[in-house]
Amino acid sequence: MPLLVILSRWLHIVSACLAIGGFFFFRLVLPRGLAILEPDLQTAVLLKTRRTFKMVIHSCILLLLVTGVFNSIIGLRTYNLNPPVLHTLLGIHVLLAMVAFGVALYVLVGPRPPPSHRKLVALNLVLLLLAVAAASTLKWASQKIITAHLTNTSVTDSR
């Protein structure tokens, strides 16, 4: 079981890394790399990159959903220690991630990107970074709450 927990969390983080780093590279690094090419060639390369990137993102979304559900079930006992704080943070994380998945799927659907794809990719990057911030705060807060809970239990036990 511990191995499964570690593996699931690792897969969740790796998928998030590939999605966020990939979108960052796709939006900010690659266009600058392609700037020296002629516009037609730039478009052709971007479309080809998009096709390959689509497969990466679709796999990442699937892995994030599966491991996310599993991690939530595993962490529920901890999250129930302080539902107002931890459930809110978990909810924000899940909501932001779902919106980001929707935008990612919309931007990558079809043979050509939608007209506003540059703005949408930038928006998606911001949403994903906010989702990471919510997850990071959730883990930090749950750690604090576990420590406080154990200290309280210890005091009660010793009395």
Added chain:
Amino acid sequence: MTSIIWPLVNLLSRYLHIVCATLLVGGTLFYEMVVPIAIDELSTAQQLLVIARARWVFKWIVWLSAGTILISGIISSRNHWFAYTNDRIYRTEMPPRFQSPPEMQVRVPVAGRAGMWWAAHASTGVIAVLIALSLTIGKVPPAQPIRWMRLNLVILLLVMFLATATRHARLQSQERVIPNEPPGLRET
């Protein structure tokens, strides 16, 4: 004031550590796996130009991420140092009067020691960062850069696995409950 600033610094360092890791890992994968497929129909000269320009932009991201990862890693390590250096006392961040007396403590097995996992994570992390930096130093990339990036990607994935294992071991050590009845408290 310190009671507000320090938790914020911890939280921020944790966030920055993860974000910079995502940029390094995701960027490396994109650079090494997605871009070469996308530009394979261009002429060799054009391919080299595109790779060189992307490398120049990516270089700044690698350097910034490497610096931030090292600093935030040091802050996080300092924060959890007690858990990493103590293989006997289970309840971290607990006042000494609530910790079990020595005769009631049991040594944690090697696989369960957060400190061992932390050492593995930190050492492989430093190796991965050094490889990433060496690939972006200078105007010309080293020989066989794609092969090096592929190796670095594997090491980065291993580093992340070790980070996950470290956290798991740290939480496990914290959650373990042992009989806890310090003699001083019994009398009160």
